[in-house]
Amino acid sequence: MTGGPPGSTWAGAASATEARNARNANSARPARLRELLRGRGAAYAVVIGAVATIVAGAAFHSLVLLAGGPLVVIVLVAVFVFAAADRRAAEDFFRAYAAGRGLAYVGEAGAPLPLTPLLGAGDKRHFEHWMQGPLPTGTESCLGHYTFEVQRKHGRNRKREIHRFTICVVDLEAGLRLFPGVFLTRRRGILGMLGGEQWLSHAARHEVELESEKLCDRYELWVDDAQDELRLRQLFVPSFVVLLAEHPLAPCFEYRAGSLVVYVEHRFEDEGHLDWLREATTAIAERFEAEVKQAAQAA
Amino acid sequence: MVLVYIAVGAGVALLLWSALAFNALVTAHNRVNESWSGVNVQLQRRHDLVPNLLLIVRGNSEHERAALRTLTEAQEIAAGSSGRRGRQAAEYDLAEAIADVRAVVEQYPELRASEAFRRLQSQLAEVEGEIQYSRRIYNSNVMLFNARVAGFPGLLVRRLGGFRKMGYFELGAVWRSAAASAHAPADSEQQRKTAAA
Numbered sequence: 219m220t221g222g223p224p225g226s227t228w229a230g231a232a233s234a235t236e237a238r239n240a241r242n243a244n245s246a247r248p249a250r251l252r253e254l255l256r257g258r259g260a261a262y263a264v265v266i267g268a269v270a271t272i273v274a275g276a277a278f279h280s281l282v283l284l285a286g287g288p289l290v291v292i293v294l295v296a297v298f299v300f301a302a303a304d305r306r307a308a309e310d311f312f313r314a315y316a317a318g319r320g321l322a323y324v325g326e327a328g329a330p331l332p333l334t335p336l337l338g339a340g341d342k343r344h345f346e347h348w349m350q351g352p353l354p355t356g357t358e359s360c361l362g363h364y365t366f367e368v369q370r371k372h373g374r375n376r377k378r379e380i381h382r383f384t385i386c387v388v389d390l391e392a393g394l395r396l397f398p399g400v401f402l403t404r405r406r407g408i409l410g411m412l413g414g415e416q417w418l419s420h421a422a423r424h425e426v427e428l429e430s431e432k433l434c435d436r437y438e439l440w441v442d443d444a445q446d447e448l449r450l451r452q453l454f455v456p457s458f459v460v461l462l463a464e465h466p467l468a469p470c471f472e473y474r475a476g477s478l479v480v481y482v483e484h485r486f487e488d489e490g491h492l493d494w495l496r497e498a499t500t501a502i503a504e505r506f507e508a509e510v511k512q513a514a515q516a517a
Numbered sequence: 518m519v520l521v522y523i524a525v526g527a528g529v530a531l532l533l534w535s536a537l538a539f540n541a542l543v544t545a546h547n548r549v550n551e552s553w554s555g556v557n558v559q560l561q562r563r564h565d566l567v568p569n570l571l572l573i574v575r576g577n578s579e580h581e582r583a584a585l586r587t588l589t590e591a592q593e594i595a596a597g598s599s600g601r602r603g604r605q606a607a608e609y610d611l612a613e614a615i616a617d618v619r620a621v622v623e624q625y626p627e628l629r630a631s632e633a634f635r636r637l638q639s640q641l642a643e644v645e646g647e648i649q650y651s652r653r654i655y656n657s658n659v660m661l662f663n664a665r666v667a668g669f670p671g672l673l674v675r676r677l678g679g680f681r682k683m684g685y686f687e688l689g690a691v692w693r694s695a696a697a698s699a700h701a702p703a704d705s706e707q708q709r710k711t712a713a714a
Binding site for chain 2: 429430431432434455456457459460463
């Protein structure tokens with residue numbers, strides 16, 4: 219970022235305020251764009267690029283290069299500046315979001331261990347805008363964007379599929395023995411399964427149908443074969459079923475090896491949806507914790 | 518010959534389509550029955566709490582003893598009731614009786630503040646909330662089943678399985694106020710008055 223001397227117009231003093239008040243990843247973009255366009259970097263790039271193309275045009279006796287070169291340079295710089303402004307605005311938003319909710323913004327660091335099928339899916343995985351801190355109930359969590367890539371070969375052609383998510387990971391080690399593996403996934407049609415969207419292996423797992431038609435229309439519930447069915451039914455109490463069946467985000471979750479991952483197959487870049495996801499995660503984590511507590515009391 | 522093939526193909530497609538429609542009706546019907554079992558489980562949990570309520574609350578005046586007697590009777594009737602309509606009426610009476618007993622407790626601040634009653638109150642609140650949700654699941658399943666029965670192609674195949682429209686499980690205003698009071702904070706005077714009324 220271009221700092222500039224105090225009082226100068228090089229750096230956007232207003233942009234810092236706008237960044238703090240960012241409500242989504244685009245809120246601070248105009249300010250960041252203004253800031254970069256007024257910055258020295260963009261000016262130097264335009265001047266140096268334009269001079270270079272003019273010199274090159276003169277050297278090669280090319281009128282096209284002389285006239286068109288500077289224009290191309292300006293367009294290229296504008297594209298780069300826009301991309302940089304977009305990236306910085308997104309970071310501003312996530313930093314502001316994290317700060318407003320007692321979370322620590324760690325960017326791409328601190329990725330969780332691939333304990334659930336989703337976190338170990340695909341050939342490449344990466345995390346962005348990662349935020350760590352407590353849920354409203356005090357349970358530690360991580361929230362951010364997650365992407366996994368699958369590379370497929372069809373003869374000589376290589377195809378790359380990218381799957382993007384917003385996920386919230388909570389460590390619930392206490393439920394490890396009661397729930398060896400519970401996976402609530404979005405119901406997919408035949409086309410979805412053929413399209414390779416399914417990362418959850420069905421080996422040593424079986425599908426369970428709960429009593430709610432709405433829930434069954436929306437989700438598939440898969441559990442490890444070792445799962446105690448009675449305990450599972452106790453986990454899915456009516457209030458929990460209704461929450462999942464009617465939640466506007468249709469959040470899915472995976473619980474395995476003491477790690478709860480609540481996810482939505484979309485990248486949220488606004489505080490409303492991120493708050494919703496955190497609330498849904500809180501409710502799901504609380505349900506698991508309540509069941510663990512009840513089992514402990516019964517024992 | 519071509520016409521025969523077309524007729525046979527159309528016949529097979531029709532048969533397959535009817536089978537799928539019938540299967541969808543059977544699945545929906547099973548879900549309604551499953552969700553009814555879910556309602557029953559929650560109602561039973563509530564019945565199990567009534568003896569605890571009777572143990573904690575002791576009637577001093579005639580009016581209070583009458584409220585407790587009514588609760589005992591209502592619980593016995595509800596436990597012995599069968600069928601959805603019978604259960605609905607009995608549970609309505611039980612909810613009314615519990616609301617009356619709660620109104621009795623409101624007159625005794627010491628009792629209201631006791632640990633045993635507060636624990637019971639919290640359990641009742643949880644169970645009543647779950648009953649509401651299980652009822653919601655049941656009614657939503659019934660709505661979808663009824664839509665399939667009344668819609669096309671369910672309309673054509675419903676006679677095969679003797680499927681008819683099913684009724685919703687309603688518990689009325691008393692139930693709603695009881696549940697609302699159960700979810701209210703313990704110190705909310707206004708909510709208590711509403712529940713008592």
